[in-house]
Amino acid sequence: MKKGIIKIISGVLVGISGFAIMVVWILLPLIESMESNPQFMGPGELTYHAEEPGNYFLYNQYRAMIDGVLYDKPESLPDGFQVAITDEAGTQLEFHSDRSFSFSSGETKGRSVGYVQVTAPTTLEIQLSGFEGKRPFSFGPNDLWGFMKDVLLSLCLIFLGLAAGAGLIIWGIVDLTRKPKKEPPPLPA
Structure with a gap:
C-alpha cells in the first residue's frame, strides 16, 4: 500500500477518535452522575x-x-x-x-x-x-462549572484531533499526487 493512502486512513482515524473523546469524556460521566444520585x-x-x-x-x-x-x-x-x-x-x-x-x-x-x-x-x-x-x-x-470545563476541554481535544486528521489527510494526498523523483543517470565508469 502506498504511503499516501496510509496517511489518509490514519487522518480519518485520528479525526474519528476526536469525536469518540466527546462520548467517553463528557456524555458517559454526565449520564452516570445523574443516575448515581x-x-x-x-x-x-x-x-x-x-x-x-x-x-x-x-x-x-x-x-x-x-x-x-x-x-x-x-x-x-x-x-x-x-x-x-x-x-x-x-x-x-x-x-x-x-x-x-x-x-x-x-x-x-x-x-x-x-x-x-x-x-x-x-x-x-x-x-x-x-x-x-x-x-x-x-x-x-x-x-455545572466542572461540567463546562470538561465540555471546553473535550471541544479543544476534538478540534486538535480534527486538525491532526486533516493534516494527515492533506499530507497523504500530497504524497499521492507528487511525481516520483527521477533517478540521475549512472556515472560513466
Missing part, C-alpha cells in the same frame, strides 16, 4: 452525606423505574408540595427554587426542583411533604 419516594425523607461544598439539587423524577415499578407522573409538582432540608446541626437550609436542569436517560426523566448551598461537609435531612401519592425524587450535587 440516590432516589427516594415522596412524601418521605432522605438522609444524604454532602462530602464537599457546593450546590445540591433536588430532582423531580416524573418518569422513573424504582424497584421494578415504572412511575409515570406529570412533570409539574403536586399542589401543596413542600421541601425542608436541614444540616446535621438541625439548621434549616434555604431552598432556592430552580427548574432549569432537565435530564433523560433510558426510562428515567427528570427536572430540577431547586437546590441548597452547602458550605462544608455535612449530613443533610431532606423532607418532602404536603401532597398525596408516591412520587420518585433524587438528590445530589450538580457541578
Whole structure:
C-alpha cells in the first residue's frame, strides 16, 4: 500500500477518535452522575452525606423505574408540595427554587426542583411533604462549572484531533499526487 493512502486512513482515524473523546469524556460521566444520585419516594425523607461544598439539587423524577415499578407522573409538582432540608446541626437550609436542569436517560426523566448551598461537609435531612401519592425524587450535587470545563476541554481535544486528521489527510494526498523523483543517470565508469 502506498504511503499516501496510509496517511489518509490514519487522518480519518485520528479525526474519528476526536469525536469518540466527546462520548467517553463528557456524555458517559454526565449520564452516570445523574443516575448515581440516590432516589427516594415522596412524601418521605432522605438522609444524604454532602462530602464537599457546593450546590445540591433536588430532582423531580416524573418518569422513573424504582424497584421494578415504572412511575409515570406529570412533570409539574403536586399542589401543596413542600421541601425542608436541614444540616446535621438541625439548621434549616434555604431552598432556592430552580427548574432549569432537565435530564433523560433510558426510562428515567427528570427536572430540577431547586437546590441548597452547602458550605462544608455535612449530613443533610431532606423532607418532602404536603401532597398525596408516591412520587420518585433524587438528590445530589450538580457541578455545572466542572461540567463546562470538561465540555471546553473535550471541544479543544476534538478540534486538535480534527486538525491532526486533516493534516494527515492533506499530507497523504500530497504524497499521492507528487511525481516520483527521477533517478540521475549512472556515472560513466
